[in-house]
Amino acid sequence: MSNITTLKGVADVRPPDVYVFEKIENAAREIFRRHSFSELRIPIIEHTGLFTRSIGEATDIVEKEMYTFTDKGGRSISLRPEGTASVVRSYVENRMHDLPPPQKFYYMGPMFRYERPQKGRLRQFYQIGAEVFGGASASVDAELLVMIAALLREIRLDDTELFINSIGCKDKQCRPGFRDALVEYFSQRVELLCEDCKKRLERNPLRILDCKMEVCAALRKDSPKISTHLCAGCRTHHGQLKGLLDALGVKYREDPDIVRGLDYYTRTTFEVRTERLGAQNAVVAGGRYDDLVKEFGGPPTPAVGFALGVERVCELIKANFSGIAPDSEFLPEFYVIPLGIAAAGKALALAQGLRAPGRAVATGDALVSLKSQLKRADKAGARYAVIVGDDEVARGVAVWRRLSDGAQGEVKIDDAGALLSLAAPQEQA
Ligand code: HAM
Numbered sequence: 001m002s003n004i005t006t007l008k009g010v011a012d013v014r015p016p017d018v019y020v021f022e023k024i025e026n027a028a029r030e031i032f033r034r035h036s037f038s039e040l041r042i043p044i045i046e047h048t049g050l051f052t053r054s055i056g057e058a059t060d061i062v063e064k065e066m067y068t069f070t071d072k073g074g075r076s077i078s079l080r081p082e083g084t085a086s087v088v089r090s091y092v093e094n095r096m097h098d099l100p101p102p103q104k105f106y107y108m109g110p111m112f113r114y115e116r117p118q119k120g121r122l123r124q125f126y127q128i129g130a131e132v133f134g135g136a137s138a139s140v141d142a143e144l145l146v147m148i149a150a151l152l153r154e155i156r157l158d159d160t161e162l163f164i165n166s167i168g169c170k171d172k173q174c175r176p177g178f179r180d181a182l183v184e185y186f187s188q189r190v191e192l193l194c195e196d197c198k199k200r201l202e203r204n205p206l207r208i209l210d211c212k213m214e215v216c217a218a219l220r221k222d223s224p225k226i227s228t229h230l231c232a233g234c235r236t237h238h239g240q241l242k243g244l245l246d247a248l249g250v251k252y253r254e255d256p257d258i259v260r261g262l263d264y265y266t267r268t269t270f271e272v273r274t275e276r277l278g279a280q281n282a283v284v285a286g287g288r289y290d291d292l293v294k295e296f297g298g299p300p301t302p303a304v305g306f307a308l309g310v311e312r313v314c315e316l317i318k319a320n321f322s323g324i325a326p327d328s329e330f331l332p333e334f335y336v337i338p339l340g341i342a343a344a345g346k347a348l349a350l351a352q353g354l355r356a357p358g359r360a361v362a363t364g365d366a367l368v369s370l371k372s373q374l375k376r377a378d379k380a381g382a383r384y385a386v387i388v389g390d391d392e393v394a395r396g397v398a399v400w401r402r403l404s405d406g407a408q409g410e411v412k413i414d415d416a417g418a419l420l421s422l423a424a425p426q427e428q429a
Helices: 017-034 048-055 060-064 084-093 138-154 175-187 195-203 205-210 214-220 232-248 310-320 341-355 370-379 390-395 416-422
Strands: 045-047 068-070 076-079 103-112 124-133 160-166 268-274 282-288 303-309 334-338 361-363 384-388 397-402 408-412
Touching: 017 103, 017 124, 017 138, 017 310, 045 048, 045 084, 048 060, 048 076, 048 084, 084 103, 084 124, 084 303, 124 138, 124 310, 138 160, 138 232, 138 268, 138 282, 138 303, 160 232, 175 195, 175 205, 195 205, 205 214, 232 268, 282 310, 303 310, 334 341, 334 370, 341 361, 341 384, 341 390, 341 416, 370 384, 384 390, 384 416, 390 397, 397 416, 408 416
Parallel strands: 334 361, 334 384
Antiparallel strands: 045 076, 068 076, 103 124, 124 303, 160 268, 268 282, 282 303, 384 397, 397 408
């Protein structure tokens, strides 16, 4: 029987990457706490209709990329391809609109899209996302973008650029007018479009604007731009956002082609990109979706949010960290070495004593030689080895050795405190 491997486009997150993931998640939690966002743990599976209705039937995600199956009760279920739809569902289902606005939530976890796997594009990938409900003004967008900038600074991702756009509202002048202009422009060039975009022209012309094919990108250079179709309200909103970003010192560039691959957006859309990841250059993306709560049966509630791709960010910031772990907080401070099974009880009790105040402690294997266990302690990145053999137990002591320079000493076997004061907590990087 051949070995079973992971599915294509699906990866284990192993050390050292998993330490970087944890760093990103911890930084995000801290930033969210400072901005008074609460965590929402949304399900991984939902009714398929949640995504078809919010993301849009005629989008790549819904048409081609959803992991959809029928459960034993005959329901169509999908693995979530993103988080916004579920957060909106939860907001409406749990009547969170009855609470005082704004309501602010964040989530983290795996998303699933059946895409063609390549660097930076997986079929199972992790997102950290946040959504704000009940704020219509450009200051809410601005604060979200400031928060994203703070998060990127916190994780030392400093070579990214923020791109913003407005895709208008669904009122007559904005989106329908723009749609008509696009249809007119691309209809005259239909033969030059890729096969997918020929269909998009009929079903969802806006999607031509985020087609990755070169032929379509070339045609797009001279295509109508939404900026000339914005209604007065949307133009004002966009102008206010830019004014606030300027005032806050947040650098940005305008990109009239950011329409995003999901249908729910209105007004502000944005992407944070890097030049270091090739084609998959967006590390953070999001925007406003002022109609979605109402479309899901809630009261009209403006909303805006973003999601960050954890794998992409991990890839970018890995270089900031050296060695096997991104920093010492993930390394054991002590490596307790039991020598022989008779001494193991005392050794393990000492290890527990060291862990109680919160220190990281690894332990060796009682049946392995001292020399090998010392080597393992070194490889694990421990600062101190603590040796407990029959001789030590008989004398009521444990021997410690500082692995960086071989300095050595003894403490009483039940005196974890003496060892703890020896190794003061390390400075956090
Ligand atoms: P999205 O642009 O589809 O937006 O995804 C957000 C981020 O997730 C992307 O910028 C990228 O970093 C990461 N990502 C997306 N697909 C993949 C993939 N196949 N492999 C690896 N990383 C990926 C959303 O999902 C919206 N829900 C964002 C949002 C929240 N808008 C409003 N609120």
